[in-house]
Amino acid sequence: MTKLPMSPLAAATNLIKSYCDSGRLSDARRVFDELPERDVVAWTAMICGYASNARPEDAWGTFRAMATAGVDANAFTLSSILTACRVMEFAEFTASVHAIAVRRGIIGQMHVDNALVDAYSAFPCGIDDAFKVFDGISQRSPVSWTTIIAAYVRHGNGGAAVQMCSQMLKEGVELNPFTLSITVRASAAVESLIFGRQIHAATVKIGHGSNLHVSNAITDMYSRCMSFPEARQYFSEMPQKDLITWNTMIAGLDRAGSLDSCRLLLNMFSQSVQPNFFTFTTIISSCAKLSKLSFGQQIHCVVVHRGFGENQQIANALVDMYAKCGSIADSQKVFNKMCYRDLVSWSSMIIGYGVHGYGKEAVELFNEMVSYGIQPDSILFMGVINACSHAGMVEEGLKFFNLMESIYGVQPDKEVYGCMIDLLGRSGRLGEASELIEKMPFEPDESLWGALLGACKMHGNAKLGRLAAQKILNLKPKGAKTYVILSNIYAAASEWASFAEIRKLMRGVGGKKEVGMSWIEVREEVYSFVASDQSNPCVSLASEVLAMLICHMDREVFGS
DNA sequence: ATAGGGTTAG
Numbered sequence: 068m069t070k071l072p073m074s075p076l077a078a079a080t081n082l083i084k085s086y087c088d089s090g091r092l093s094d095a096r097r098v099f100d101e102l103p104e105r106d107v108v109a110w111t112a113m114i115c116g117y118a119s120n121a122r123p124e125d126a127w128g129t130f131r132a133m134a135t136a137g138v139d140a141n142a143f144t145l146s147s148i149l150t151a152c153r154v155m156e157f158a159e160f161t162a163s164v165h166a167i168a169v170r171r172g173i174i175g176q177m178h179v180d181n182a183l184v185d186a187y188s189a190f191p192c193g194i195d196d197a198f199k200v201f202d203g204i205s206q207r208s209p210v211s212w213t214t215i216i217a218a219y220v221r222h223g224n225g226g227a228a229v230q231m232c233s234q235m236l237k238e239g240v241e242l243n244p245f246t247l248s249i250t251v252r253a254s255a256a257v258e259s260l261i262f263g264r265q266i267h268a269a270t271v272k273i274g275h276g277s278n279l280h281v282s283n284a285i286t287d288m289y290s291r292c293m294s295f296p297e298a299r300q301y302f303s304e305m306p307q308k309d310l311i312t313w314n315t316m317i318a319g320l321d322r323a324g325s326l327d328s329c330r331l332l333l334n335m336f337s338q339s340v341q342p343n344f345f346t347f348t349t350i351i352s353s354c355a356k357l358s359k360l361s362f363g364q365q366i367h368c369v370v371v372h373r374g375f376g377e378n379q380q381i382a383n384a385l386v387d388m389y390a391k392c393g394s395i396a397d398s399q400k401v402f403n404k405m406c407y408r409d410l411v412s413w414s415s416m417i418i419g420y421g422v423h424g425y426g427k428e429a430v431e432l433f434n435e436m437v438s439y440g441i442q443p444d445s446i447l448f449m450g451v452i453n454a455c456s457h458a459g460m461v462e463e464g465l466k467f468f469n470l471m472e473s474i475y476g477v478q479p480d481k482e483v484y485g486c487m488i489d490l491l492g493r494s495g496r497l498g499e500a501s502e503l504i505e506k507m508p509f510e511p512d513e514s515l516w517g518a519l520l521g522a523c524k525m526h527g528n529a530k531l532g533r534l535a536a537q538k539i540l541n542l543k544p545k546g547a548k549t550y551v552i553l554s555n556i557y558a559a560a561s562e563w564a565s566f567a568e569i570r571k572l573m574r575g576v577g578g579k580k581e582v583g584m585s586w587i588e589v590r591e592e593v594y595s596f597v598a599s600d601q602s603n604p605c606v607s608l609a610s611e612v613l614a615m616l617i618c619h620m621d622r623e624v625f626g627s
Numbered sequence: 628a629t630a631g632g633g634t635t636a637g
Contacts, residue, residue: 077628084629111629146630181631213632248633283634314635321636348636380637387637411637 076102080109087116092125107138115147118154126151127160140167142176149182158190165200181210188218207238209246216249225256244275248284255288263288283311290319314345321353328353329362344378351384360392383411390419410441418450426458433467443471445480452483456490464490481509485518492522497531513539 073081079098086095099105099113110133117126130148133140140148145168152161165183168174180200187197201207201215212235219228232250240246247270254263267285270276282305289298302308302316313335320328332350335342347370354363367385375381382405389397402408402416413436420429433451437443448471455464468487471477479487484507491500500519504511516538523532 073628080628106628108629113629115629141629143630149631176630178631183631185631208631210632215632217633243633245633250633252634278633280634285634287634309634311635316635318635343635345635352636383637415637 076104076106076109080112083109083112083116087112087120090120092116092120092122105136105138107133107141107144110136110138111141111144111147114144115150118147118151121154123151123154127155140171140173142173142179145173146178146182149179149186152186153182153189156189156191158187158193158196161186161190161193162196175205177204177206177208177210180204181208181214184211184214184218188214188221191222194218194222194224207240209241209243212240213245213249216253220249220252220256223256225253228253229257229259229262242269242273242275244278244281247273247275248278248281251281251284251288255284255291258292260289260292260294263292277306279307279309279312283309283315286312286319287315290315290322293322295319295323295325308340310340310343310346313340314343314349317346317353318349321349321356324356326357326359329357329359342373344375344381347375347378347381348384351381351388355384355388355391358392360389360394363388363392377406379405379407379409379412383409383415386412386415386419390415390422393423395419395423395425410444410447413441414444414447414450417447417454421450421454421457424457426454426460426463429454429458430460430463443475443477445471445477445483448475448477448479449482449486452486452490456486456493459494461490461494461496481512481515484509485515488515488518489522492519493525495522495526497522497526497528501531501534511538513542516542 079102082098083095086092086098095113095116099109102109110129114126114129114133117123117129126148130140130144130151133144145164148164149161152164161183164186165174168179168183173179180203183200184197184204187193187200190196197215197218201211204211212231216228216231216235219225219231232253235246235250247266250266251263251270254266263285267288270278270281270285275281282301286298286302286305289295289301298316298319302312302319305312313331317328317331317335320331328350332342332346335346347366350366351363354360354366363385370376370378370381370385382401385401386398389395389401398416398419402412405412413432417429417432417436420426420432429451433443433447448467451467452464455461455467464487468479468483471479471483484503487503488500491497491503497519500522504515504519516535520532520535520539523529523535
């Protein structure tokens with residue numbers, strides 16, 4: 068076979084591509100600009116270079132310049148520009164490329180369709196458009212499936228992701244490392260240990276068990292399903308580990324509320340694995356949860372020493388950590404030093420003020436944030452309302468609640484209603500609190516009734532408390548939070564519910580599906596009750612709850 | 628000569 072000599076244009080295009088692959092975009096551009104003529108392949112190489120190096124604006128500029136130069140886009144060009152659309156997260160750009168594809172008859176080509184699905188799904192409301200395109204693909208490849216499942220996972224719709232997985236499996240789609248790892252991720256999203264274990268077994272059987280992407284996903288799956296002993300076991304048996312493996316396991320131990328997250332970090336250092344900002348944000352959040360101020364301070368030093376001092380997410384985590392560890396002055400220091408503050412930065416500081424009882428400061432900071440034109444979200448409203456609640460500023464809190472929808476266009480969710488019930492309940496306005504529960508647009512769940520119950524306990528309102536306790540028991544609550552609620556019932560008044568009934572319920576508590584509360588928080592809350600009021604005759608019963616809780620945690624959470 | 632997918636935090 069004789070090899071044809073490469074044309075000068077083809078050689079130059081090769082050079083452009085290899086410069087782009089190593090991130091040397093200005094070198095690529097120089098070669099591109101010096102070309103006497105440019106065909107669609109050369110243009111596409113340049114567009115793709117920008118798109119895959121996180122420069123979507125330049126990709127678009129080049130795409131437009133190509134049209135101006137009278138060169139028609141082909142399927143390769145459209146796939147490349149769709150990568151840029153995905154980064155820009157603008158649905159309009161994706162839709163316009165979609166229109167071009169339809170007009171030029173390029174739609175229906177595998178790469179273009181898959182890239183369209185991906186680009187649409189990058190937009191917060193784009194999942195339906197993404198599915199429409201996916202649905203229209205006649206010959207779906209493994210890439211199509213991976214893309215749509217990943218999209219559902221990203222949008223927090225684990226149920227749909229798992230549904231797509233089972234359809235994919237039914238259709239006999241090739242199980243490669245990509246389809247396997249996204250399936251593992253989907254099972255983690257719905258916290259289905261059974262499905263997760265099945266896929267784990269399948270990866271081993273097929274022979275992809277040693278793929279790092281897949282293995283990392285499996286470690287993560289066990290930890291998201293709260294099966295921590297399995298996660299640790301699997302982690303320790305992984306023959307190869309990369310930074311993501313370590314980060315995943317540290318995050319898993321953080322989720323378990325175990326101090327071992329910090330131990331594992333030290334272990335990682337001793338193996339000379341270099342941490343990145345993921346590692347630091349995770350470990351800082353661990354210190355926050357566990358109130359490990361001195362370890363947190365040491366991590367802060369390491370962060371600065373390693374040149375991560377300017378990192379946005381790390382600084383946000385530090386603000387939160389210092390606040391949770393009771394050192395609000397240090398939170399302020401970090402916050403003030405930040406050169407740019409995003410919504411999370413402001414929220415962390417405001418929430419920090421709130422839990423320390425600095426209601427006025429929280430409100431002032433909220434107003435300052437708004438004056439900078441930053442849009443508050445429902446988490447932030449929770450923070451300010453909580454701050455008002457802890458500082459006894461009931462009217463102020465009510466004002467925020469009334470303004471959040473009308474002025475800021477933020478719909479109050481269940482959590483915000485919970486804060487409101489707490490706000491009204493704490494100040495003794497129990498009638499208004501129960502009225503709010505009645506007229507809110509959701510079915511009240513156990514945590515909302517629990518908030519009312521807590522207030523009844525505080526103000527000795529047995530009549531309303533009995534009602535709240537009854538409502539909770541009727542809901543047959545599950546999960547770790549239940550322990551807190553049940554100990555609250557014990558605490559509030561033993562005659563409100565029959566012990567036999569409560570014990571029966573306790574046995575049914577799964578403890579694996581808790582939302583928004585770590586084991587350590589649960590344990591602390593129960594501890595604090597037992598320690599708080601020794602004269603209460605219910606304490607011995609609450610001790611029983613505590614004993615069961617600790618036993619449960621040792622077995623299920625810490626694997627001992 | 629140019630194109631599409633998977634893993635870590637909040």
